Amino acid sequence: MYKQNLHTHTCYCDGKNTPEEVIRAAREQGFDSIGFSGHSFTAYAQQFCMQPDQTIAYKEHIRRLQAELSEEFPIFCGLEFDMYSDTPLEGYDYVIGSVHYLKKDGQIWGFDRSQQEVADMIDQAFGGDGMAFAKCYYETLAQLPEYGTFDILGHPDILCKHSENVAFFDEESKTYRHAVSEALEALRGKIPLFEVNTGAIPRGYRTTPYPSPYLLDEFKRLGFGAVVTSDCHDCRYLDHSFTQAYALLKEHGFREIYSLTKNGFVAQPLE
Ligand SMILES: [Zn+2]
Ligand SMILES: [Zn+2]
Numbered sequence: 001m002y003k004q005n006l007h008t009h010t011c012y013c014d015g016k017n018t019p020e021e022v023i024r025a026a027r028e029q030g031f032d033s034i035g036f037s038g039h040s041f042t043a044y045a046q047q048f049c050m051q052p053d054q055t056i057a058y059k060e061h062i063r064r065l066q067a068e069l070s071e072e073f074p075i076f077c078g079l080e081f082d083m084y085s086d087t088p089l090e091g092y093d094y095v096i097g098s099v100h101y102l103k104k105d106g107q108i109w110g111f112d113r114s115q116q117e118v119a120d121m122i123d124q125a126f127g128g129d130g131m132a133f134a135k136c137y138y139e140t141l142a143q144l145p146e147y148g149t150f151d152i153l154g155h156p157d158i159l160c161k162h163s164e165n166v167a168f169f170d171e172e173s174k175t176y177r178h179a180v181s182e183a184l185e186a187l188r189g190k191i192p193l194f195e196v197n198t199g200a201i202p203r204g205y206r207t208t209p210y211p212s213p214y215l216l217d218e219f220k221r222l223g224f225g226a227v228v229t230s231d232c233h234d235c236r237y238l239d240h241s242f243t244q245a246y247a248l249l250k251e252h253g254f255r256e257i258y259s260l261t262k263n264g265f266v267a268q269p270l271e
Pocket of ligand 1: 080098100154155
């Protein structure tokens with residue numbers, strides 16, 4: 001199968017490796033191509049993103065490597081755009097749209113760094129009501145297409161990153177599932193692809209990829225296409241749990257996954 005990872009961070013944002021190190025690891029791990037997706041500049045949380053000047057340097061760097069290796073190893077220059085970022089979206093081969101922050105009562109809240117961060121946010125922003133957080137997340141996600149044109153919906157249920165051992169909300173409940181379905185229906189036809197993202201597994205946050213089985217069934221029902229990514233921040237884990245992700249997609253009725261080529265996204269059979 002054509003092996004590709006389109007969700008890759010480098011030392012330009014919060015990843016550990018240089019683009020060269022990532023490319024070397026990708027070739028060693030048998031990848032056919034790689035896409036870089038630095039975090040867009042977020043003025044409200046500057047620790048993990050690319051500053052505006054770094055964004056320019058990142059693009060130039062990836063484009064230079066792309067030109068140098070064009071015949072040998074295809075490279076794509078992408079961006080992981082946070083919904084509230086105001087980084088321009090032009091000049092990339094593809095864009096992943098993600099929600100990492102919520103706006104509540106005029107304040108911005110992050111929720112993907114630690115379990116404590118989630119617990120504190122639920123207490124302070126949602127009066128201790130975890131389901132209110134979940135509903136706010138999906139209502140926010142549904143608005144993503146108003147902020148740009150995206151190829152891939154990033155980690156669709158990242159709100160569950162820290163809830164494998166703590167029940168912040170009941171994922172099996174009707175209320176939760178209704179919030180999921182409403183959001184995915186709003187996104188249908190506007191963002192063509194979603195990712196099965198294994199990134200939380202090597203980092204010890206989760207034992208299974210995003211999204212959860214219910215979301216996978218909904219993506220299938222609504223006709224979204226799938227890509228498999230590792231949301232890589234450390235190139236040792238570039239293909240971590242890809243086998244699990246492929247199997248999961250097959251279990252939920254997917255027969256193909258998408259890869260980016262010089263001619264755009266193409267489907268290939270899931271073997
Ligand atoms: Zn992300
Ligand atoms: Zn990412």
